[in-house]
Amino acid sequence: MSNPIDHITELVRFRNLVGHLVAKELKVRYRGSVLGFMWTFLNPLMLLSVYALVFSVYMRIDMPGYAAFMFTGLLPWIWVQQSLIYGTNSITESESLVTKVTFPLQVMPTVKVAAALINYLLGLPVLFFFLIVKGVDLSLNLLYLPLVLAVAWIFVWGLALLLATANVFFRDVQYIMANLLTLWFFVTPILYPLEQVPPAYRVFIKLNPLTLLMAAFQDIFFYGRPPQVGGLVVLALIGLAVALVGMVVFDRYKESFAEMV
């Protein structure tokens, strides 16, 4: 089975399983901790406080509503980051399932990306609260959110499939990714608006697909304007290419996973 359509039909066929594993993923993450599910909200808030301290107190970035701006980008970034880190490890960490149970392996990366997405959605009320407190007007442009998420999903999911496959054969990938993601975070306009980047360097920043993605989130949440259609289309095309490659590569190698894990 190396046909991307089959890959998707299989996923749909196992949607029950995906749903259950996502629920497990969310439940298990904070099990055993006293605050439990509250960490879903506390984690991004704490991260936000750190960056807010650094960038609006110590190294002042001159921008009205900076904290709200930053939070708008920080939340989807956490989604992307979690998806890629957990996605990379998704096959290698489930050794007993891979080698001992007949199991549709392609659900594993999908589960990680979906669980991280749900985490993002759970963070949204906190974001809205923040935006309102900071006096940002919420507009109807928020209705674009599902579209933006869908486009982002294709890109992130495809990448996660690719990384998960690569990590089975080269365990180095997980370590490389951890560092690469730090770099990716800082070269993407999340902590700073694109306008702060000197014009000469903006070209490079714009080569980064996540720049387009973050711009879309910032447009609909922070600036209250529709996302740029051109940007979304480009991102969707990149995403489709990545996802196609991801599915083909994953399916091409998945039958060897049991021997390599």
Next chain:
Amino acid sequence: MGDKNAIEVEGLVKNFRRVNIKGGYTSLKSVLLNPFAQYRKEGERVLKVLRGLDFHARQGEMVGLIGRNGSGKSTLLKIMAGIYKRTSGTVRLNGRVSALIELGAGFHPEFTGRENIFLYGIILGLSKAEVKKKFDQIVAFAELADYIDSPVRTYSSGMYVRLGFSVAVNVDPEILLIDEVMAVGDVGFRRKCEQKILEFKKEGRTMVLVSHDLDEVAQFCDRVTWLNQGVIQEDGPPSQVVETYRRFITGQDGVRFRDGSDRWGDGRIKLTGIELLDKDGHSRGTFRSGEPLRVVLAYAMSKPTEDVAFGVSLTKADGTHVFGTNTHLDGLALEELPESGRVELVLERQDLTNGLYHVDAAVHSRAGEPYDYWTKATSFTVRSDLEYDGIYRPPHTWKRP
């Protein structure tokens, strides 16, 4: 039994890439530095596990797969289960497959028994409603009603395995692939597994059983296939194939070796094998309580030695020492032993209770200086119809007033 085949395997070949001893995993560095290393020496790096094998099972048939370690039994099972990819050949299975390869693989330790039943059931291919319907049955079979809402990390290994088995057999498979899982668990649980298998047989489900317990294979299977070095050596009625196989392994290197042994000594005399025989001289792994038991030790001497004693000791699986003796203690003279040969200890009756017993074997000087001390050289199970307490079941009767 139907005449349609539930399992059809033709010309199955499976090669494994031998994993590099140094690294274990390929690292990016080794690939970058030496990109073609893996294509070099192809012949040496490939392990041929199955070499063109035909295997089939009719609907409702129970087939036993036997063979020594490394003969390809588990690989065949994993390919039929869809876990390993075949190198070439065809594999067709008609019906819903459930593979019992490791019980409870996929359980999450932080989750309760209840949550894990749902999760594992769905992983094995049931819908949530189906699991719900079978939930009580699963819990009852696993005998875990009191613990079902505790996290499985608090379970004993026996409880863990019971739960895993219980979910797996309740998936309602049409084809069940079983890899040696009945060897785990206590005697009571084992008996339950056996009952479940008999029930499945009656319902006409197809089963493939991989096992080292030849008695179990002979007792349950309709047909036995013996794999040797990746090809089928013999296929036919259980008693016949099991018998040839037994003769083969005992004839091949005197007596059989078991894995996982632990031994020490200076090796001037070595134990080359140990075998447990019944009264007819058949090698067995299971005995009924009260049956005679013969322990045969094969040895080989590298230096002529006069000061020799052979010893055997039995320990119950829980660590209770049951019995130990040696040739010196029993006053057997062992001068001028041949360079290699067999020494036999005959127990006219082993009046032991139900359970698993380990056998330690040793050859040492009369003063006890070890030449080859082999702990857990082999083990055997004792079965009786009644569950007595303790380790010893003397022949006994009651008299009422």
